[in-house]
Amino acid sequence: MKTVIDGLHRVFEHRIRLGIMSVLAVNDTLDFNSLKAYFDVTDGNLASNLKTLENENFIGVKKAFVGKKPNTKYFMTETGKKAFDRHLQTLEAIIQRRNKGLTGKNTSPN
Secondary structure (H helix, E strand, C coil), rough: CCHHHHHHHHHHHHHHHHHHHHHHCCCCCHHHHHHHHHHHHHHHHHHHHHHHHHHCCCCCCCCCEEEEEEEEEEEEHHHHHHHHHHHHHHHHHHHHHHHHHHCCCCCCCC
16 A cells, blocks of 8 residues: 655655746746745855756756857756646645644545
């Protein structure tokens, strides 16, 4: 029997990576500087967390130039969307089970 915890993905345990996925879930793309401002982190910290998500194929990267300045934008991939949705659904199921336990309701068959 699988437990509800099986739906959680370890990559999302880090608050910055969870945050990145959260803001990309509601924005088509965000550039590096926007993400940096959201989380108030160093360039290196943000870059390493972005690389982790990119290595999992959870985010994609679009590089371009704005004038003569490089501009890197990030977006959530379909793989990332599915993994993040599953992670959130699992968290919601855990919360619902906890809430049912607090109210004394038990929906398990005897």
